[in-house]
Every structure is written in structure tokens, then in C-alpha cells.
Amino acid sequence: MNPLETYIGPLKLKNPGMAASGIMDETGDSMVRMLNSGAGAVVTKSIGSVKRSGHMNPSFIELPYGYVNAMGLPGPGINGFKEEMETATKAGMIIGSIFASSAAEFAELAKKMEIYGASAVELNLSCPHAEGYGMEVGTDADIVHKIVSEVKDSVRIPVFAKLTPNTHILTKIGKTVQEAGGDAVVAINTLKAMVISPEFARPVLSNRFGGLSGPAIKPVGVRAVYDLYRELDIPLIGVGGICSWSDAAEYIMAGASAFQVGSAVVSDINIFEQINNGLTRFMKEFGYSSIKKMAGAAHE
Amino acid sequence: MSDVVRIISYRTESKDTKTFEFVWNKNVRTGQFVMIWIPGIDEIPMSVSSTKDVKSITVKAIGEATAAIHKLKEGDIMGIRGPYGNGFSINENERLLVVGGGVGVAAVMPAVRETGADMIIGAKSKDEIIMEQEARRHSKNVWVSTDDGTHGFKGNAVQLMKERITEKEYDMIIACGPEIMLYHIHKACDELNIKYQLSLERYMKCGIGLCGSCVMDGMRVCADGPVFRNEQIPMLKEFGRSKRDPSGIKIDL
Ligand SMILES: Cc1cc2nc3c(=O)[nH]c(=O)nc-3n(C[C@H](O)[C@H](O)[C@H](O)COP(=O)(O)OP(=O)(O)OC[C@H]3O[C@@H](n4cnc5c(N)ncnc54)[C@H](O)[C@@H]3O)c2cc1C
Ligand SMILES: Cc1cc2nc3c(=O)[nH]c(=O)nc-3n(C[C@H](O)[C@H](O)[C@H](O)COP(=O)(O)O)c2cc1C
Ligand code: FES
Numbered sequence: 001m002n003p004l005e006t007y008i009g010p011l012k013l014k015n016p017g018m019a020a021s022g023i024m025d026e027t028g029d030s031m032v033r034m035l036n037s038g039a040g041a042v043v044t045k046s047i048g049s050v051k052r053s054g055h056m057n058p059s060f061i062e063l064p065y066g067y068v069n070a071m072g073l074p075g076p077g078i079n080g081f082k083e084e085m086e087t088a089t090k091a092g093m094i095i096g097s098i099f100a101s102s103a104a105e106f107a108e109l110a111k112k113m114e115i116y117g118a119s120a121v122e123l124n125l126s127c128p129h130a131e132g133y134g135m136e137v138g139t140d141a142d143i144v145h146k147i148v149s150e151v152k153d154s155v156r157i158p159v160f161a162k163l164t165p166n167t168h169i170l171t172k173i174g175k176t177v178q179e180a181g182g183d184a185v186v187a188i189n190t191l192k193a194m195v196i197s198p199e200f201a202r203p204v205l206s207n208r209f210g211g212l213s214g215p216a217i218k219p220v221g222v223r224a225v226y227d228l229y230r231e232l233d234i235p236l237i238g239v240g241g242i243c244s245w246s247d248a249a250e251y252i253m254a255g256a257s258a259f260q261v262g263s264a265v266v267s268d269i270n271i272f273e274q275i276n277n278g279l280t281r282f283m284k285e286f287g288y289s290s291i292k293k294m295a296g297a298a299h300e
Numbered sequence: 301m302s303d304v305v306r307i308i309s310y311r312t313e314s315k316d317t318k319t320f321e322f323v324w325n326k327n328v329r330t331g332q333f334v335m336i337w338i339p340g341i342d343e344i345p346m347s348v349s350s351t352k353d354v355k356s357i358t359v360k361a362i363g364e365a366t367a368a369i370h371k372l373k374e375g376d377i378m379g380i381r382g383p384y385g386n387g388f389s390i391n392e393n394e395r396l397l398v399v400g401g402g403v404g405v406a407a408v409m410p411a412v413r414e415t416g417a418d419m420i421i422g423a424k425s426k427d428e429i430i431m432e433q434e435a436r437r438h439s440k441n442v443w444v445s446t447d448d449g450t451h452g453f454k455g456n457a458v459q460l461m462k463e464r465i466t467e468k469e470y471d472m473i474i475a476c477g478p479e480i481m482l483y484h485i486h487k488a489c490d491e492l493n494i495k496y497q498l499s500l501e502r503y504m505k506c507g508i509g510l511c512g513s514c515v516m517d518g519m520r521v522c523a524d525g526p527v528f529r530n531e532q533i534p535m536l537k538e539f540g541r542s543k544r545d546p547s548g549i550k551i552d553l
Binding site for chain 2 (some may be wrong): 022023045052053059069071075076195197199202263265266269
């Protein structure tokens, strides 16, 4: 048996590593490339109802320990994404990430993603830099309940909710997702952040603030998954700062059944293969026969 | 990492193109690029036109950000991050022909300075030719084409290149310029079995291979390129045909 095989509710993945939303997933061919590089699944760029160019440049900053981005949810809009999905779904498992400002809009987008062949939908309740979207709808438990239940009523494929760490009620929101019928919780999106240029005496990003990703946020993400695991029964997907098999192992031991990798794709686009190999070796050496046996090990 | 550099000098290359020099403590290979930040306006990709201790960018004014760079004077500052991309791979043992079209000349100029290779400079008209004198200081054979025949060969850079490569043998052609020019270099060189490296452009945001804004057929122009080799070019179906706007929608070239 393949020790890396894992389940997220009804969804079977040949390995637990997925490409996170927003990283090399705006076009069909990019997603095919990520699948071919060893990702068990690819989450699409978060797609909305209409075309958006995103925020003006600078929309991205490199730091020694991570990145701050304020892409501003650019994308072709759901109708313009059909052709990209056609290309991508032929190559493997695609999870359609969507963003909207109301439950009804989320449900419409989810239906289209299902028609396009997505294996699941991921609700972006967590982007920190797009006004009226993301964490602005994802930190209010009543709104989250309405969104998740309405989407659940409108599609048959599993529904994941991606949460923000920029709140003190993370576990409350997680429980709300579970109560509303959500199939899994994805944590975490980026941490709201700002970088100022002393020479120019102004924030660097055109949007002023953005979201921090990369190695700097890993301990925050691991803690978030650990907290959620204690309160929730539905599967968790860990994301934030994963660069190696040991980072992935931390998330799994905190309670994740699968994980996602975003920023680390910069240094190596074939990172999934490396992580899969490292995890397999580690599991063999330390006697974990499956991801399921390893998930939550740090709680025992 | 983001830095701030101070302009130490600038010069006018043609009616719409200027070169800005600055000291920047980074190793840069020929064909790599940087992201230049003009606060309050934009951040845009620029090839590095001089890669020694004193670096430079050579900017053609075509819109808001490039016009803003043109207003900078000695002592002014700009934001810079990079260098990004792979750059050209230059082999001393290969007989090299360097082709630059329009402001694309700037991106390949360091190769001529380093190797003294033969060069073709293409422009629409005499007043749009850049860096001809400098190329002549480093290379014995510099040929110029203008579409309207106001200077040098009358015709485009590819027609001139085809003429030159029948008279003299080359192992490798490196080129930067308008995509239509690069597309025809690819066609001509494939036919004649000459190796080549082409520097491409697409809309860039992150510049380091994360956001996917600059992709062509799944290849990231910023991180897997901007220079693509003759084995790779035929696999890029979007090359010479389409590009993507800042929202990711495909548009015909
Ligand atoms: C790798 C690379 C190297 C380049 N090197 C040079 C150089 O050495 N000298 C030079 O003069 N120009 C170079 N360019 C082109 C330069 O980036 C554009 O001319 C500049 O961005 C125009 O900005 P603007 O605000 O003046 O014009 P705008 O009116 O904003 O844009 C005009 C056109 O410029 C292009 N452009 C604008 N923003 C971007 C962006 N973020 N990424 C890519 N293209 C963009 C688009 O095609 C757009 O239609 C390079 C581009 C790339 C991708
Ligand atoms: C350039 C960039 C774009 C992103 N776009 C999205 C997005 O569209 N939707 C989303 O849910 N998350 C988006 N994210 C967040 C990532 O999916 C991920 O949650 C976060 O970057 C933390 O993981 P990492 O440290 O592995 O990058 C983006 C991140 C980056 C760096
Ligand atoms: S500009 Fe972001 S991947 Fe190339």
C-alpha cells in the first residue's frame, strides 16, 4: 500500500501535498505543470464572478523569511476560467477555489466549478487584501454559516473552507464550518502585514498592506491546525510556510490529513517530489504506516 | 530583496530612450532583469543593460512608469529588486551573433561588451537606433538595419540576419526585441539548424515565479526564462500568438 495515500472526507489523494491557491494556478497549463511535478492535487487561483486585474504593482515583496503579497485577487472571472479548467482537469485532481461577497454568489461559483470538473471547492474566506471579500466575510460566524450551508446545498462535490489566522475566533469559525456541513477546513491563509520603505517614507505595496507567507508563518499555521484539531471532527488541511518534508510532518502531527505548499515553489517547482520522498522515508523509519496514523500524533 | 539605489548619471540614447547608471552591490548575468519601483506609479520589469560594478537600465518611454523614470536625474533614487531570471548562457567557444531590436538592444549589449561578438542592431528608423557607437567600440562587425532605410540596411533585423548568416557561419544566435522579430529568428534558425536563445517578455507581477502572471504554456517567463533556448521555443504554443493581460485573460498578439 502507498503510505502517502490520504482521504479528505470522500476524496482520495495519492499523496497529501497540494499546490496552494494563488501559486502557478491561473492557467490550465500551469496547473498541469504542478500536477506533473508531484502534487496530489492543485487548488486553483481564487476565482470570482467577474474579471479583475488585481492591485497595481508593487503587489509583491521579497523578505529574508517570506513574502508579502497584495495581488488583490486578479483573475479572468468564472466564465473565462472554463477553458483553463478543461485543460487542467484532464491531468489530475483540481480543487476550485472561489471568492465572493455573498452566500448566493459563492453558490453560483461553486456550481460552475462543479460543472467544470473540480473535485472539490475551496471557499476563500480568508484573503487579507481584497475589500469586501476573503477575511472580511470569513471572520463573522453568521456569514460563514450561511455561505457554507448554501454552497453545500448547491453542489455534490466536497466543500472546503479556507480560514484566516487574522482573528482570535479561529476555532469558533472552524466549528461553524463544521456545523454548516463543510467537509474540511484549510488553514491558514496569509497574515495581514505591511512593509515600509524608509527612503521613500511610504508603504511599498500599492495596496499599502498585504499578506505574509513563507517560512515566517509556519509556527502560526501549525498552532492554528493544532487548535482546530482539538475542537473539530472534520479533516484539516494545513498550509503556511511548508518548505520541506519535516514542515509537512509538523502540520500532519498537529492534525492535518493533507497539506498545501505555496511560497516554497519559488525555490523549487519540483518540491512535491522532494517532500513526498522525505515523508515516505521518515514514516518508514519512525513506523507510521499511513498518513491517517500520523495525523494528530502530537496530541497523544 | 528590495533595495533603493541612487542614480549617478544618465544619458540620452535616442529620441525616446535613456540609460540610467547606479551602483548596486549585486551580481547580475547578461539577460537578467530587475523590478524597478517608482513610488505612487508602478513597479515594472527592466533588463540590466550594464552588469559591472556600475549597473544600468535603458528605458524606452512608452507609458506612465517609463515616463516617470525618464524624469529622474543624478542623485534621485528608485526602488529595485532582483536580479531575476536565468539570463543568457554564453560559451566562449561558440561563434556568437547578437541581435537586438529596438530597446531590446539594451538587454543583449552586455554580451557584446563581454565577448566582442558580431552584432545586428535593428530599428524602425535612424532616430530610434540605440547604442550603435558603443557596440562598435567592442565589436568589429556591427550591422544596422532600419525598416525605412534611413540608416544601414533597408529592411528588418531578421532579413539582415538571414543575409549575414549565409555569408558567415555562426553556432549561436542570442536575441532580444519585439516578439515578431524573435518569432522570425526562431523560424529562420530552425530551418538553418542554428542554435539560438531568445529573451521574451510577459506581464510581470512577482518577478520570482510564484504568482503565475507571466506564464506561457505553464513556463514562467520571469523564473524559467526570460531566456528560452531553441529546444524550448517550439513547445511554447503561445509564443508569437498570444499573451495574457494582468487578469490572466488570453489576448491575441
Ligand atoms: C523581462 C523584461 C525586460 C524588459 N526590459 C526592458 C528594457 O530593458 N527597457 C525597456 O524600455 N523596457 C523593458 N521592458 C518593458 C517594460 O517593462 C515596459 O515597457 C514597461 O513596463 C511599460 O510601463 P509603462 O507604465 O511606461 O507603460 P504602460 O502604459 O503601463 O504599459 C505599456 C505596455 O508595457 C507592458 N507592461 C506594463 N507593465 C508591465 C509589467 N509589469 N510587466 C511586463 N510588461 C509590462 C505591457 O505590454 C503594456 O501594454 C521589459 C519587460 C520585461 C518583461
Ligand atoms: C502570490 C500569492 C497569491 C495567493 N493567492 C491566493 C488566492 O488567490 N487564494 C487563496 O486562498 N490564497 C492565496 N494565497 C495564499 C496561499 O494559498 C497560502 O495560504 C499562503 O501563501 C501560505 O502558504 P505558504 O507559506 O506555503 O505560501 C496566495 C499566496 C501568495 C504568496
Ligand atoms: S511574474 Fe509572477 S510568476 Fe512570473
